[in-house]
Amino acid sequence: MTDQESNVEIVRKATRELARKFDHDYWLDKDRNHQYPWEFVKAFAAGGWLGAMIPEEYGGIGLGLEEAAVMMGEISASGAGMAGGSAIHFYVFPPAPVVKYGSEEMKREYLPKLAAGELLMAFGVTEPDAGVDTSRIKTKATKVEGGWKVNGKKVFITNAQNAQKILLLARTSPRREDKPLYGMSLFLADMDRDAITVREIEKLGRAAIDTNELFIDDLFVPEDRLVGEVDKGFYYLLDGLNPERIVVGMEGIGLGRAALDIASEYAKNRVVFDRPIGQNQAVAHPLADSWIRLEAAEGMVMRAARLFDEGKPCGPEAAAAKYLGAEGGFEACDRAFSTLGGYAYAKEYHVERLWREVRLLRNAPFSQEMVRNYISQQVLGLPRSY
Numbered sequence: 001m002t003d004q005e006s007n008v009e010i011v012r013k014a015t016r017e018l019a020r021k022f023d024h025d026y027w028l029d030k031d032r033n034h035q036y037p038w039e040f041v042k043a044f045a046a047g048g049w050l051g052a053m054i055p056e057e058y059g060g061i062g063l064g065l066e067e068a069a070v071m072m073g074e075i076s077a078s079g080a081g082m083a084g085g086s087a088i089h090f091y092v093f094p095p096a097p098v099v100k101y102g103s104e105e106m107k108r109e110y111l112p113k114l115a116a117g118e119l120l121m122a123f124g125v126t127e128p129d130a131g132v133d134t135s136r137i138k139t140k141a142t143k144v145e146g147g148w149k150v151n152g153k154k155v156f157i158t159n160a161q162n163a164q165k166i167l168l169l170a171r172t173s174p175r176r177e178d179k180p181l182y183g184m185s186l187f188l189a190d191m192d193r194d195a196i197t198v199r200e201i202e203k204l205g206r207a208a209i210d211t212n213e214l215f216i217d218d219l220f221v222p223e224d225r226l227v228g229e230v231d232k233g234f235y236y237l238l239d240g241l242n243p244e245r246i247v248v249g250m251e252g253i254g255l256g257r258a259a260l261d262i263a264s265e266y267a268k269n270r271v272v273f274d275r276p277i278g279q280n281q282a283v284a285h286p287l288a289d290s291w292i293r294l295e296a297a298e299g300m301v302m303r304a305a306r307l308f309d310e311g312k313p314c315g316p317e318a319a320a321a322k323y324l325g326a327e328g329g330f331e332a333c334d335r336a337f338s339t340l341g342g343y344a345y346a347k348e349y350h351v352e353r354l355w356r357e358v359r360l361l362r363n364a365p366f367s368q369e370m371v372r373n374y375i376s377q378q379v380l381g382l383p384r385s386y
Contacts, residue, residue: 011067012074018047019078024350027079030208031353036162037087037208040080041117050091051115053243054099059112064309065243068092069250069301076254079350082357083208085251090159091115093243094123094167097186097236101228106188110165122163122191124154124214125237132366134169134234135180139216141170141187148172148187148226150219156364160198160212163191168221173231186233187221195219205356242318244365246304249297249318249325255358256294256332262351263287263336266343283339290332297324316379323371326361333358 022040030037044050052068054060072092075084095114098106113119130136139152150170160166166189173183197215228236264287267278277283301324304317333355337344344351362368376382 007063008066008070011063012070014047015049015071016074016078018043018049019075019080019084022078022080022084024079027081027083027208028347028350028353030083031205032207032347034207034210036210037080037083040084041087044088045117048115050088050117051111052092054095054111054115058099058107059115061115065246065305066302066309068243069247069305072247073250073254073298073301076251077257078254079258079354081255081258081354082206082251082360085254086158086206086209089244089247089251090121090123091117093240093247094121096240096243097167097227097233098188100239101186101236102188103224105224106227110188119165120159120163122157122159122166124157124166124168126154126156128153128155128213132370134184135175137169137171137184139168139170141172141185141221143172144220147220147222150187150189150216150221152216154214154216155212156201157212157214158209160191160196160214161200161210165189166191166196166214167227169233169237172233181234183231184233185230186227186236188225188227189219189221192219205353205360241365242304242308242314245318245322246301246308246314248361248365249301249304249321249323252322252325252327252329252358252361253294253297253301254329255354255361256290256329259333259336259351259354259358260287260290260294262349262354263339266340266349277339286335287332287339290328290335293324293328294332297321297328300324316375319371319374322361322365323368326358326368329358330362 048061049071051060052063052071056062072085072089075088091114095111110119127137127139141148141150168187168189169184171183172185175183195217196219199213201211201213203211267283268276270277301321304314304321307314307317336351337355340349340351343349373385377384
């Protein structure tokens with residue numbers, strides 16, 4: 001075993017043990033009551049895990065993406081699903097542009113607070129009229145004395161009910177047809193409730209974690225809250241996109257494994273026609289097939305993460321990791337749903353919650369169709385379809 005493999009296994013064991021202190025009933029209660037899982041977040045903060053990918057000099061533990069992905073997979077597999085995953089990964093990945101492009105003063109002021117769980121941040125990119133075409137965002141930052149005034153709308157923004165800061169993407173120059181992704185800037189702005197109206201979106205799953213619309217009206221952002229250079233904000237975001245895709249893939253795998261655990265235990269103990277239903281191949285084989293697919297998906301996740309940690313291009317591998325994790329996770333949860341029959345509909349058996357949460361991953365952070373578009377164009381060299 002190499003040192004890297006040893007580190008990964010140490011992280012896997014430690015985070016599995018910590019995450020499983022919060023059982024399925026804890027997450028059912030948070031989901032049912034729409035309560036943010038602060039106890040869970042504080043436990044991971046106390047263990048130092050919120051600063052997983054923040055450098056040690058800024059209060060983190062400086063792990064690589066391989067270790068961080070394993071951590072997020074264990075969180076999801078514990079039964080926390082996307083509720084626990086989202087509660088933690090917003091400390092781990094959105095700060096990446098600040099780590100790489102923020103000023104020294106910005107990094108020293110905010111990164112230690114993020115690593116300690118003292119600061120909650122939202123991520124403000126998506127807009128109602130832009131969708132996956134980020135170049136079409138309309139939120140605009142206008143230069144004023146001492147900083148910027150921002151106006152616009154954002155949608156599907158996680159954590160906005162409680163966040164103190166938002167990493168906000170806004171247009172600072174008009175869109176150009178020849179360089180559509182140029183002209184957007186990134187700001188680490190205050191969540192000023194006098195300038196930002198937050199409206200929560202009711203949704204299918206992950207009810208413990210809020211998702212919101214934002215209406216921004218003359219939000220003032222001081223000059224020193226600009227991340228990097230003006231007009232280059234989208235390119236800074238790219239440093240966080242591949243890690244996000246890789247980790248979301250692992251969270252899908254974790255959800256699938258949580259569901260398989262429930263389904264396998266049920267199939268061993270549920271007796272119909274004088275035999276456990278798991279003795280029937282029509283029940284056993286789909287679950288076995290899902291185990292195989294989740295193992296294969298993890299192989300792609302770890303390959304992509306290793307490439308990222310080595311500083312090598314990993315776009316196709318990251319996209320494939322997200323795709324396989326989302327597909328394998330959903331299929332495993334769906335098969336678990338079938339295994340439990342009518343009981344799967346009952347919240348006390350927990351499968352319906354996992355099933356609701358894993359469905360999100362086929363759509364976000366980018367859809368399975370967009371993954372296929374990306375691979376067909378960028379890897380296979382086929383003509384662009386849109």
